Amino acid sequence: MSALPSRSDPSPLDDAGPGDEPLIHAKALTKKFGSYVAVDGVDFAVQRGEVFGFLGPNGAGKTTTMRMIACVSPITDGELRILGMDPRHHGPAIRARLGVVPQEDNLDTELTVWDNLVIYGRYFGLPSGVIRERAAELLAFAHLEDRRDSRVDPLSGGMKRRLTIARALINKPDLVLLDEPTTGLDPQARHLLWERLYRLKREGVTQVLTTHYMDEAEQLCDRLVIMDEGRIVAEGSPRELIERHSTREVLELRFALPDEQDAALPHLEGIGERVEPLAERVLVYADDGDAALAQVTDRGVRPHSALVRRGSLEDVFLRLTGRSLDE
Amino acid sequence: MSDLVAGADDAVAGRRRRPGPLVPMLRVTEREARIWTRYWQTSLLSGVLTPLMFLGAMGIGLGGLVDDARGPVDGVDYLAFVTPGILAATAMQAAAGNSLWPVMGGIKWEKQFHAAAATPISPGQVFGGYLLWGAARTALNATLFVAIAALLGGVPSPWGVAAVPAAVLGYVAFAAPITAYAALQDSDVTFPLIMRLAIVPMFLFSGTFFPVRQLPDWLEPLARVSPLWHAVELCRGATTGSLGALAALGHVAFLLVVIGLGCRWSVRAFHARLAG
Structure with a gap:
């Protein structure tokens, strides 16, 4: 059942050395909207296989940082390399290897669960046979097999979220970006989602997530940065941070x-x-x-x-x- | 670095050729087509039946009176005169309908355009794919309409087949700029106004149901800068076989300029909205 998006199969390049290169490398990364500084010169690096978190209140700059990583928001200043590439020049090539779970679900609500996965696979240019195979695996992963042919509209919030995550895995991404993955879900749906994310982690999928839930960050993240007003105020594993500051x-x-x-x-x-x-x-x-x-x-x-x-x-x-x- | 990309996906790696900009665009078109297959009957029915009802009422009903009272309009009976008018006007209305609320939905409400822009597809390609789908659907609806109108006697010239691409050109000339406008709005409050103050007057006064020379002198030049008038003239020239090459070229050029500017504006708007 190694259904999922594991990137365990090493590419020749990994053997050659740069396997240790961080998947994301940001230095003095800055984003301004007019005179407003949303992200104010942050440094961080995300290593292959880890779950990395951005923790902070609303307006801390988490989502803006995620959008820059997702190559859908140009950086204003500083340096950003994702999968060894520069988003300014290789946006489509980087996005081809990302799985993005946005803060608000943007599923095709008129379509079925199945069609949502298929259409997304086509966006990545995958052949139909490959899409069908993966979509079936992902339905199982998301516990949505019996909802295969139902429309998205009537699904519960938790189901939609799981489908959004499944959809983001259709291209076997090297890096999964989750922006506030459990915001708005009831506790039971949250726990089910966490359990799915653990499983992804066990399969070696690198995840970057933002959250304003402290417990979520503690549960899921190997390492995290705390953001406040566009800056990183601390960095470490949840345990280290607690030991150091509490x-x-x-x-x-x-x-x-x-x-x-x-x-x-x-x-x-x-x-x-x-x-x-x-x-x-x-x-x-x-x-x-x-x-x-x-x-x-x-x-x-x-x-x-x-x-x-x-x-x-x-x-x-x-x-x-x-x-x-x-x- | 490109080696890294090649290793990205074993399934794609085998058939990796750097796709041109058209391929990602077509994937967006494909999505629209898949959605359409769920309601194609209703889509065809409203896309073809509505103009046919106009054709029945205006072309045959009203046309009988017109022909009896004053004889041919611009050398053809009224049915043949009004058929291309209805064809072009329907394409314009479809353009407005497809480019206002659905575009706002894709960008602001349900955000499916954002979902597409998170993949290798660029914002401009999202726009292009969506536009292309509307054009394809217009081609289908126009073909059916022209065929049925021809059976009813509304298309005297074999050049009538050229009315289909003419209608598509008209569709795109409206869809491209309207999409840009809709993409940049924060709410849909102005949309009904656009329908009432721009689309409906154009529908009525751009040579659709009567020649623009019937208009008051001060209004006639205004009608001639309406893209719909150019689309109507082009369609009419085709279905009646009466348009000179130079005039046809002029209309096509006008529409192409509108399309060019509209597309440029839309691509910018989509970039600002989806990747700003």
Whole structure:
């Protein structure tokens, strides 16, 4: 069942050496729309076989970066090489080897599931026999075999997303680009989608994804960059980032009234490594959350609720961008 | 570097020849054709039946009165006069219909043009493929219409077959610039206005149902710069066999200029929208 788009078969060139060359290489990559700087001189490299993420809030420049990688948005400045080629001169040749899953599904809603795959295969100039074979495999991959001949319109959001992903794999891409792959899906559909993306990863497909979900980035990405206002503010594996910028555990305290929170803050000083008061709660960064909670209670502070959880990318993001901190 | 590309896809590698710009374009046309096969009956019915109803009402019904009252119009009976008018005007309406809402849909609403532009197909080729499909469909509808009109006596000259390419030329002369316009809009609020203030007046006053010399003197020059008038004259020249070579050339040249400018504008618009 090596259905899918694996690029495991090494091309002669891979043996020759440049197999180690990153699939995407960006240096001081910049995109301006008029005077607005959407992407402000970012550097990153994506290696073959990894799942690489762009994490950040809306407007951070993630989608713009993805569009430049997809060769549908010319770069303003800096350097960008994809699959060893320059998108300014080899757009069609690069796009021939990409699989693109856009933020909003752009399927042919009047057509059947099957026809959507076939037409996309034709866009890549694949012969009909090859398309039929792959489309059948991809239907299975997307769990849509029994929907083969139904129109796209009435499918659920999760099914449409899976079809969009299947469609993006019709050309056996070297690189799959997923822009906010699970935005708008219910939790069950999200998990099913994640599971499909894991499978792609196991088959060695390089994936680049954007997300504003911290849990999605943590679940899926081998490595990620955190973007904010067009810049990269941190880079590493989810675990590295959490170790570097957060603590092992985080104690979340909620108070019944804002006044109570204000009154409690002076008593929390010195507990754990750091105390971050937010609008609705206080975060206490500590390697041992339970011990921190015990200290809180010892000092006579009575929060409405207390929760100990593991440090997450959300904490990393708060730490690095200062976003949503009450300062 | 090109070796890297060759290895991209084992299935394609075997038959890899650098395709010209026409091949990717035709894949977009192919998509439209596949969609069309799902509703070709209704498409043909509305594309051919509607002009035939006009032909029945104007050419035969009204034409009977015209012929009785004043005799031939420009040397032919009214049915033969109005047949090429309806042919060209129908092509124009199809152009407007195919180039306004569906283009906005492909770019802004359902975004299927974006899906195509994410593949090796360029934005200009997406436009070209879509335009080509409309032209092909017009050729089909026009052929059927001309054949049926000929059976009814509306096509006195064997040159009538040339009316089909003339109608296609007229279609493209409208479709190319209208597509560019639609591609650049952010909403469809102006589209009904275009239909009412540009398409309908042209439909009525470009020599479709009566010679433009019947128009008030101040309006006549305006009618002569309408692309529809040139398309009508060309179609009429073919179906009646009465157009001189020089005049035909003039009409073709006018339409080709409109097509050239329209295509250029559209290619730019598609680049801005799909790869900006």
